[in-house]
Amino acid sequence: MPNFIRIYVRYVDAINRLVGKVALYMVFLMMGILLYSAISRTLFNSPVIWAVEMAQFSMAAYYLLGGGFSLLLHAHVRMDVLYSRWSRRKQSKVDVFTSLFLIIYLIVLLYGGISSTAYSIEYNQTNYSAWAPPMAPIKCIMVFGIFMMLLQAFSELFKDIARAKGELIP
Numbered sequence: 481m482p483n484f485i486r487i488y489v490r491y492v493d494a495i496n497r498l499v500g501k502v503a504l505y506m507v508f509l510m511m512g513i514l515l516y517s518a519i520s521r522t523l524f525n526s527p528v529i530w531a532v533e534m535a536q537f538s539m540a541a542y543y544l545l546g547g548g549f550s551l552l553l554h555a556h557v558r559m560d561v562l563y564s565r566w567s568r569r570k571q572s573k574v575d576v577f578t579s580l581f582l583i584i585y586l587i588v589l590l591y592g593g594i595s596s597t598a599y600s601i602e603y604n605q606t607n608y609s610a611w612a613p614p615m616a617p618i619k620c621i622m623v624f625g626i627f628m629m630l631l632q633a634f635s636e637l638f639k640d641i642a643r644a645k646g647e648l649i650p
Contacts, residue, residue: 481642481649489649492635493552496628500549506542510535530611537618544625548632572643579637586630593623 517531550556563571597619599605606612642649 489635492631496548503545510538541621547629551632572640575640590626
């Protein structure tokens, strides 16, 4: 593999590892928001209208930002009926083939996400609720998460091509 691909893989893996480790703490943020909501409602008889939506936004950010990290760790769901019986090289060849579908899907998803984010920013879109928070921040996070997953999908594709050739990209 050319040196620029090795550098690309190294940097994308490092960035997704960092983003994924930061995103892991979004679950604790969500739990804190829901805990605050429960305490304010029961102990102080003062319910907050923003808590459930904010918890949903933090969970969506956790999910979207963790996509690339999940690909990096091979933590995604895989149908393992025949796959585990194959040699590592055959697995890599099949992964190259299936990665192309993932990349096409992520490109379409990114295009739709950018379009939706642009609409949200242009028209100052808010959620249809009593709190009515702006939608642009979560949509920007969505686009960033999809973009990072797309970069990681290319990284995994390059690693699989190298493995299929009998090489190794660290």
